[in-house]
Amino acid sequence: GENVEQHPSTLSVQEGDSAVIKCTYSDSASNYFPWYKQELGKRPQLIIDIRSNVGEKKDQRIAVTLNKTAKHFSLHITETQPEDSAVYFCAASIRRNDYKLSFGAGTTVTVRA
């Protein structure tokens, strides 16, 4: 099955700096890569996703890049703000079935004021 590894497990950044989270996946057939944000005690919510026919996608301060050859994808958050503090999960589709996802273990991001 799909194996998604996520690094780092914790990340502390100064407000205004950038944060980068990296994920690797094992199944070359995976074709859908979403990122979810989970605030403390809340449900996970989708913040951005990318499909295998695209190398980069941006939405305001967040961006995702995908390297299919190397089988890794990354989340970039620029100009971090206190409300960016949360746990972030990457995920990859299991084979080409992008309704079935394998999640990474999560990265706890803390933005220091």
Add this chain to the structure above:
Amino acid sequence: NAGVTQTPKFRILKIGQSMTLQCAQDMNHNYMYWYRQDPGMGLKLIYYSVGAGITDKGEVPNGYNVSRSTTEDFPLRLELAAPSQTSVYFCASSYNTGELFFGEGSRLTVL
């Protein structure tokens, strides 16, 4: 729309007891899922359904059962609860592929 509604929010079970976690969605989504979330482990897929009458196993199905008699409801049944099933359970739904909409979660403790 209420979105995805899970009940109960909290439950304590004794070893060997059984219970059902309820999940309902009012978005007419055809896909529904059950995940469990353990500290530092991310979300693991237990069972999923692509439509009424169709269910299939995910990554960690042992000890659980599901049914999907209607588009709206996707209950998760735990038979013979074990301490290893202590976790936070999330139900989710999606329209075809793409964004998962999660419920608020159900925190289950098995003692």
